[in-house]
Amino acid sequence: MCGIAGAWSPQPRTGADELHALGRRMGEAIAHRGPDDSGTWVDADIGLVLSHRRLSILDLSPEGHQPMVSADGRWVIAFNGEIYNHAALRAELEALGHRFRGHSDTEVLLAGIAQWGVQAALERGNGMLALAAWDRQERALWLARDRVGKKPLYYGWTTDGTLVFGSELSALRAHPGLRHEVNPDALALLLRLDYIPAPYAILRGVHKLPAGTLLRLDPAALAAGDAGHDPLRAPLHWWNARQRQEAAIAQGFDGDEGAALDALDALLRDAVALRMEADVPLGAFLSGGTDSSLVTALMQAQSARPVRSFSIGFDNTDHDESAYATAVARHLRTDHTELHADGRAALDLVPDMARMFDEPFADSSQLPTALLCRLARQHVTVALSGDGGDELFFGYGRYLRALRNDARLARLPRRLLARLAGNPGERSRLGGLAAARAELATGDLQGVALQRVSRWRRPESVVRGARRAITAYDDPAALPANGGPADRLMALDFACYLPEDILTKVDRASMAVALEARAPLLDWRVVEFAWSLPLAMKYRDGQLKHLPKRLLERYLPTPLVHRPKSGFGAPVGDWLRGPLRDWAEAQLDERRLREEGHFDPAPIRAIWGEFLAGQRKWHTHLWGVLMFQAWRERL
Incomplete structure (x- = not known):
């Protein structure tokens, strides 16, 4: 796990020494992501610098140093992430004649790019990543982000037309030419959602690369950016979540619940096993909920020694799941560490949130997440999490409420009622009649979903100069064309809430302390399998996440599996x-x-x-x- 950064000027104005200095400044701004090593690579003739900060996980030797040049000299890469199936890819590449100096996954990815090209190599990989790859032969720069959006990548233009990019906004801000003007449209999104989703960013002229996309820039595209045009607003989907979901729904699952349980067990076991490979100490986040308990159970089932597990609790019982985590750990016989915070530890973190999250972020579970990551980092360098289960297996109670209310509204003259109801604005957040009026004012299921996830209902009225920015919750093209209403609700969260809130929170909190977080439930094979399942296997008899809970019964006693869902927030x-x-x-x-x-x-x-x-x-x-x-x- 690492941090990457770089800059490319359409009209080179500086020499190699100046570019190296710029690369070092950009890298130092994200040094917390990779404290073990640093490097820069420069081509002064074209005005390009790549910078890398390394957190050593696989191949701790100098053979894993980045930026890394391919064996044939054509490609240079700065890579943040992990390719979990690197051993299988290595064997395939060796059969094609490739030879390797070390055993890092970076070297395998680089050889795969040299062999198959950027997009084909990404499609063969199974992992999480953000990368910058320079093709010296075609003089083209590729930027890419992983399928689900586990790793971040910002990019934008400076005042002199230089392209800048990096794992965090602070890397871009290290360039003296970056404008520091707040984007009011993005600020309004923060008030509505608690986060700023891709492709938006808090600063004007800066964007975030969406999940599953890549960009290819050559000198002509770079010059267009320098001339004031922005060729970066239409990245190519190398993995299109909506299309993959439609295909999975169309294919369906050919089997009964028992077959689905066996298939999920096998897929998750392999996903967990792949993510247990590391040359450094490894553990698990264990909240005691379904998803983290399932991941921890599958880790322990495949480990010869007790797995290190970590949980956190608060003195406010509404936000404390530590007793459940302790009970699960005791049954699985993990080596468990619990931090019980009296609130002061989290309060002390509040002033540091702006630095840690780098871009404004307002999901209050950022505080316990940061404490959990600090606790785990005292003992391990890699931790597996249960992120993704709710969005894949119908895990939120708001899904049920949205479906219920949408079905009721469908029987009414909705357009007429919407006009009569008006919009109660912010009062709808308080419930009661105002909330009912707001539901009536929605035009469709997407509107109901947006109402359910919104904090400020009309943030553009409080942010000066703001216009309504379109997200997946507003865009009908984000919805799968087939499947049912439940599939569409989960698709919206998978496209927006999961990568830009949940995964952003975990990335920033973990990387702030140089801890790598891995999410087996978001292995793309598990994702597409979940999409293929009918709703009856995800929700049954009032039970959310039915199939994962049934699977967890294979590893835990029933009382530890079936309990009310709690949030992971702060008071x-x-x-x-x-x-x-x-x-x-x-x-x-x-x-x-x-x-x-x-x-x-x-x-x-x-x-x-x-x-x-x-x-x-x-x-x-x-x-x-x-x-x-x-x-x-x-x-």
């Missing part, structure tokens, strides 16, 4: 009324908000006043504003 509301109140008041000062010019202070101050007076739910509105304000202080 932010209590903190904002208590120990964080003075900090929040300073961030939300009316004069400050007005002078900085990003927000209309009136609605924010009104919500803050109501919250302090006892209104329970406004903390979710306020946290997004507070996280932006904290980030802006560091800009």
